[in-house]
Amino acid sequence: MDVRQKILAAAFGIALLGTIIELVRRRKLRVEYSWLWILAGVAILIVGLNYPLLEWITRLIGAGWTSSTLFFFGIFFVLALSLQFSVKISRLETEVKNLAQELALREPKIPK
Numbered sequence: 001m002d003v004r005q006k007i008l009a010a011a012f013g014i015a016l017l018g019t020i021i022e023l024v025r026r027r028k029l030r031v032e033y034s035w036l037w038i039l040a041g042v043a044i045l046i047v048g049l050n051y052p053l054l055e056w057i058t059r060l061i062g063a064g065w066t067s068s069t070l071f072f073f074g075i076f077f078v079l080a081l082s083l084q085f086s087v088k089i090s091r092l093e094t095e096v097k098n099l100a101q102e103l104a105l106r107e108p109k110i111p112k
Contacts, residue, residue, distance in 0.1 A: 001051035009048020017041035036084060040077055 020037045023029035029037075047054045047070075058069040 006048060006051070009044060013041050013045035013048055016044060033084070036077075036080060043073070 017038065020029065020034050020041060024031055024034050051066075054066050054069060058066050061069060061072070063069045063072065
């Protein structure tokens with residue numbers, strides 16, 4: 001792996017981690033959502049700085065090229081994000097339904 005590619009991967013990983021930490025610090029991103037992003041940033045740093053590890057993972061999963069391995073894990077990351085958001089949306093929909101039902105029971109009935 002070329003030195004420029006390592007520098008670019010390291011810079012991207014550090015920038016991603018810094019952005020996540022700053023978003024959590026400013027309370028624009030909740031800590032419960034940041035774990036997956038922090039994991040992605042650390043993975044980018046590790047793989048970017050240790051190319052033989054990426055080659056080993058590629059051989060382990062039987063992929064033809066290292067880029068295929070990166071795409072595979074990128075798709076896995078997007079699926080994990082989608083699953084996390086689906087669980088959160090489902091929980092919020094249930095909360096909204098319960099709150100609406102509770103509010104309907106509390107409101108006084110006005111005869112017409």
